Amino acid sequence: MLRTALLSLLVILGGYAAAAWLTHDFRVWTQEGSRRLEVALNPVPLPDVRLQGAPAPTLPEAAAGQVTIADFFYTRCQTVCLSLGSTFQQLQAELQAQPAAPGARPVRLLSLSFDGAHDDPQVLQAYARKMGAEPQIWQFASVADAGEQRSLLERLGVVVIPDELGDFEHNAALLVFDAQGRMVRVFDIAEQQLALNYARHLASKRS
Numbered sequence: 001m002l003r004t005a006l007l008s009l010l011v012i013l014g015g016y017a018a019a020a021w022l023t024h025d026f027r028v029w030t031q032e033g034s035r036r037l038e039v040a041l042n043p044v045p046l047p048d049v050r051l052q053g054a055p056a057p058t059l060p061e062a063a064a065g066q067v068t069i070a071d072f073f074y075t076r077c078q079t080v081c082l083s084l085g086s087t088f089q090q091l092q093a094e095l096q097a098q099p100a101a102p103g104a105r106p107v108r109l110l111s112l113s114f115d116g117a118h119d120d121p122q123v124l125q126a127y128a129r130k131m132g133a134e135p136q137i138w139q140f141a142s143v144a145d146a147g148e149q150r151s152l153l154e155r156l157g158v159v160v161i162p163d164e165l166g167d168f169e170h171n172a173a174l175l176v177f178d179a180q181g182r183m184v185r186v187f188d189i190a191e192q193q194l195a196l197n198y199a200r201h202l203a204s205k206r207s
Contacts, residue, residue, distance in 0.1 A: 032171070035157045036186040043182040047155050049148040053121040054110075054141035059152070060181035062141065066106045067203040068177040069195055072158050072170065074115035075127045080172045080189075084111075085131050087174070087192050092138050094196060105179055105203040107196070109133075113142035114160050114170070116149055156183055178202055 046060045056062035069091060073081040088109050100106050113119035119127075124140040133140065143149040153160055161169045174195040176185040184202070187195040 032173075039157075039183055039186050043178070043184045044155060046177060046181045046183065047148070047151050049143050049152045050145060051141040052116070052144050053119075053124040054139050059112075059141075062110060062139070063177040063179070063181045065179050066108050067179060067199045068108050068110050069199050070110040070112055070175045070177060071172070072112050072114050072153075072156075072160075074113050074168060075119050075123055076115070076167065080170070083189060084172055087189055088133075088138060089131060091192060091196055092132075092134060095137050096134070100200075100203060103204075104200075107199045107203050109138040110177075111138070111140045112152075113140070114149060114153060114158065115168070116142040116144045116146070120144075157186075176202070 046063060049059050050057060051059055051062060054062050056064075062068070069088075071084045071088065073084050075081075088111060091109055095107060095109075113124065119142045124142060128135070128138070128140045131138075143152055152158075156175065159169075159171045163169060172189045174187040174189060174192060175183050176187070176195060176199050178184045185195070185198055187198075
């Protein structure tokens with residue numbers, strides 16, 4: 001009886017330790033939650049991928065000197081990307097209504113297409129016009145090189161799975177890049193106000 005009790009206790013303690021390790025001391029319970037915590041604790045440097053459709057030639061240069069709220073999408077998407085687009089339209093309206101405070105860095109929006117083979121600069125420009133994007137606030141870009149695109153998605157934890165119809169299944173989130181070219185936070189699409197508040201807070205810190 002005592003032996004059985006001891007074995008049961010060891011199993012319970014082992015399970016507790018494993019759960020604590022997997023959930024960062026029970027702070028997260030999902031893979032996405034774990035990813036977001038890891039990013040908050042250890043900001044991720046943006047890979048030096050080349051962009052098409054954006055004023056800056058590379059992603060780190062596009063993020064330099066400002067705070068950026070970014071998302072990943074593709075222009076042919078008729079599902080979650082439309083929700084992302086609506087979210088960014090609302091964020092743009094808030095940034096227009098309340099510009100950056102004197103001395104603060106600007107907060108900008110960046111939509112990155114992971115369908116670089118289709119979403120060339122002309123397609124992105126047409127999509128930006130359709131979404132009512134103001135170029136000084138909201139920019140669109142894609143990565144033409146397939147290898148660089150895979151590297152970017154892997155580095156930032158973006159899951160993109162092509163289906164049999166030529167579309168993609170993908171996760172949706174709002175990514176915050178700091179002025180040093182690092183991904184520092186990941187927010188759920190429903191947390192747009194939290195993302196904007198955090199971006200503004202980050203922009204107010206000049207150091």
